[in-house]
Amino acid sequence: xxxxxxxxxxxxxxxxxxxxxxxxxxxxxxxxxxxxxxxxxxxxxxxxxxxxxxxxxxxxxxxxxxxxxxxxxxxxxxxxxxxxxxxxxxxxxxxxxxxxxxxxxxxxxxxxxxxxxxxxxxxxxxxxxxxxxxxxxxxxxxxxxxxxxxxxxxxxxxxxxxxxxxxxxxxxxxxxxxxxxxxxxxxxxxxxxxxxxxxxxxxxxxxxxxxxxxxxxxxxxxxxxxxxxxxxxxxxxxxxxxxxxxxxxxxxxxxxxxxxxxxxxxxxxxxxxxxxxxxxxxxxxxxxxxxxxxxxxxxxxxx
Ligand code: C5P
Numbered sequence: 377x378x379x380x381x382x383x384x385x386x387x388x389x390x391x392x393x394x395x396x397x398x399x400x401x402x403x404x405x406x407x408x409x410x411x412x413x414x415x416x417x418x419x420x421x422x423x424x425x426x427x428x429x430x431x432x433x434x435x436x437x438x439x440x441x442x443x444x445x446x447x448x449x450x451x452x453x454x455x456x457x458x459x460x461x462x463x464x465x466x467x468x469x470x471x472x473x474x475x476x477x478x479x480x481x482x483x484x485x486x487x488x489x490x491x492x493x494x495x496x497x498x499x500x501x502x503x504x505x506x507x508x509x510x511x512x513x514x515x516x517x518x519x520x521x522x523x524x525x526x527x528x529x530x531x532x533x534x535x536x537x538x539x540x541x542x543x544x545x546x547x548x549x550x551x552x553x554x555x556x557x558x559x560x561x562x563x564x565x566x567x568x569x570x571x572x573x574x575x576x577x578x579x580x581x582x583x584x585x586x587x588x589x590x591x592x593x594x595x596x597x598x599x600x601x602x603x604x605x606x607x608x609x610x611x612x613x614x615x616x617x618x619x620x621x622x623x624x625x626x627x628x629x630x631x632x633x634x635x636x637x638x639x640x641x642x643x644x645x646x647x648x649x650x651x652x653x654x655x656x657x658x659x660x661x662x663x664x665x666x667x668x669x670x671x672x673x674x675x676x677x678x679x
Contacts, residue, residue: 478556525672607635
């Protein structure tokens with residue numbers, strides 16, 4: 377049997393997403409608090425004659441938007457790590473996908489982080505954590521956080537990650553949309569709606585204090601996403617969905633990252649299950665319950 381390694385890739389929600397005006401390089405300065413969720417993909421890698429990626433989707437996941445072959449971020453991660461070590465060779469990846477594609481849950485970023493770790497372990501490359509983080513930042517703004525996981529502060533364009541204290545078990549109801557939203561399109565719409573966004577952004581003290589409190593009601597009051605008005609303007613039905621979830625008992629509904637996935641923070645598991653049932657009854661075909669924080673990318677199987 378060909379040896380393989382499987383690494384778990386967790387989705388994320390931004391508990392806080394403060395966005396400033398675009399920098400000279402076109403990226404937006406961020407002050408964000410990320411949290412990894414139990415909703416995850418699994419990325420398996422084995423050596424092969426050519427770089428490839430195979431997608432295996434859970435029911436209800438729209439495959440469109442998953443780039444094939446060389447354009448896929450998983451293949452780019454494999455190539456980047458190989459180049460970093462000055463090696464030859466190629467690998468075959470399989471992504472078992474439960475995280476919606478282009479959903480604002482950083483599924484692609486998590487897969488890329490998992491691909492780095494999986495290939496590093498398969499080929500026993502012994503890449504240092506610092507090097508893995510810097511390769512991750514080259515792949516995308518959310519990729520370093522996916523490696524670290526837990527609850528963490530993100531600065532810069534999101535790639536400078538510092539772990540944060542989080543005393544809670546946060547119960548989320550996750551409602552993916554039928555079709556994804558493009559992150560650059562949402563950022564561009566943010567620029568149109570907020571031409572006076574500040575040059576620098578920070579995470580407020582009340583969010584930091586809320587994370588030290590296990591009561592999810594306290595955290596709910598501190599959640600914020602500056603991209604939410606832009607995402608709702610592009611998809612007005614998301615605003616209605618947030619209202620429906622809050623009426624069903626969620627402490628707070630919000631857009632995840634650049635959307636269109638909607639997230640509902642609930643007081644406990646029972647409340648999350650009840651909100652899920654109501655949203656299923658109102659015609660949303662895929663409604664999930666997830667908890668956070670969970671760990672970042674980690675090996676789940678060596679074969
Ligand atoms: O870094 P990543 O490739 O994930 O970013 C995708 C796109 O999102 C960027 O090309 C940019 O348009 C937008 N973005 C941004 N500011 C950030 C992060 C992402 O404008 N801090």
